[in-house]
Amino acid sequence: GAGVSQTPSNKVTEKGKYVELRCDPISGHTALYWYRQSLGQGPEFLIYFQGTGAADDSGLPNDRFFAVRPEGSVSTLKIQRTERGDSAVYLCASSGQGAQEQYFGPGTRLTVT
Amino acid sequence: AQKITQTQPGMFVQEKEAVTLDCTYDTSDQSYGLFWYKQPSSGEMIFLIYQGSYDEQNATEGRYSLNFQKARKSANLVISASQLGDSAMYFCAMREGLGTGNQFYFGTGTSLTVIP
Numbered sequence A: 001g002a003g004v005s006q007t008p009s010n011k012v013t014e015k016g017k018y019v020e021l022r023c024d025p026i027s028g029h030t031a032l033y034w035y036r037q038s039l040g041q042g043p044e045f046l047i048y049f050q051g052t053g054a055a056d057d058s059g060l061p062n063d064r065f066f067a068v069r070p071e072g073s074v075s076t077l078k079i080q081r082t083e084r085g086d087s088a089v090y091l092c093a094s095s096g097q098g099a100q101e102q103y104f105g106p107g108t109r110l111t112v113t
Numbered sequence B: 001a002q003k004i005t006q007t008q009p010g011m012f013v014q015e016k017e018a019v020t021l022d023c024t025y026d027t028s029d030q031s032y033g034l035f036w037y038k039q040p041s042s043g044e045m046i047f048l049i050y051q052g053s054y055d056e057q058n059a060t061e062g063r064y065s066l067n068f069q070k071a072r073k074s075a076n077l078v079i080s081a082s083q084l085g086d087s088a089m090y091f092c093a094m095r096e097g098l099g100t101g102n103q104f105y106f107g108t109g110t111s112l113t114v115i116p
Helices: none
Strands: A005-006 A010-013 A019-024 A031-037 A044-050 A053-056 A063-070 A076-081 A086-096 A108-112 B010-014 B019-021 B032-039 B046-052 B065-069 B074-077 B088-096 B103-106 B110-115
Touching: A005 A086, A019 A086, A019 A108, A031 B019, A031 B088, A044 A076, A044 B103, A053 B032, A076 A086, B010 B019, B019 B065, B032 B065, B032 B074, B046 B065, B046 B074, B074 B088, B103 B110
Parallel strands: A010 A108, B010 B110
Antiparallel strands: A005 A019, A019 A076, A031 A044, A031 A086, A044 A053, A063 A076, A086 A108, B019 B074, B032 B046, B032 B088, B065 B074, B088 B103, B088 B110
């Protein structure tokens, strides 16, 4: 079956602009996660959804970051007033009910100029 | 304190040889899970192997095995019979608690290069 997909694969935006990053998880996976990976680092947790609700958003760095998952499937990560420090690869992962591992998408590379 | 520490930024191994990638973790939880992921240059994180804190046997998946030493809080990945396609970044990760929904903590990764 299809894996986790993310769009766009690359996004270049100017400082101060608003961006939306989309994640389409594996069909049937109820858990969805967003991570951010800076160059030379491992992924860092941002937010976790169980169904439609954000079960843990403790990793969101500030109130410019927001994510939604209105129908319990596709999720959108929204970043307002982007800053150069937001440049990173944003990874999405999903996990099936009771499963231990998370399955990752290919990521969206965000560059803020 | 870092939850996951990977002290080898880069490793080299001869094709067909075995290699061990080190990982130590820090948690006060009794229940936790340990994971290894491979990240090729394409960027996608590929799940390799999982070890639960209560599992008494070391996990194995094909050429991958996890050397779990609970008292030392280490979870080293052993790759046997290395192949050129094994060249990639490798990340160790931990999830605290029993809940499968909890976030993963990742290390900084080890870059493995397989030499023909």
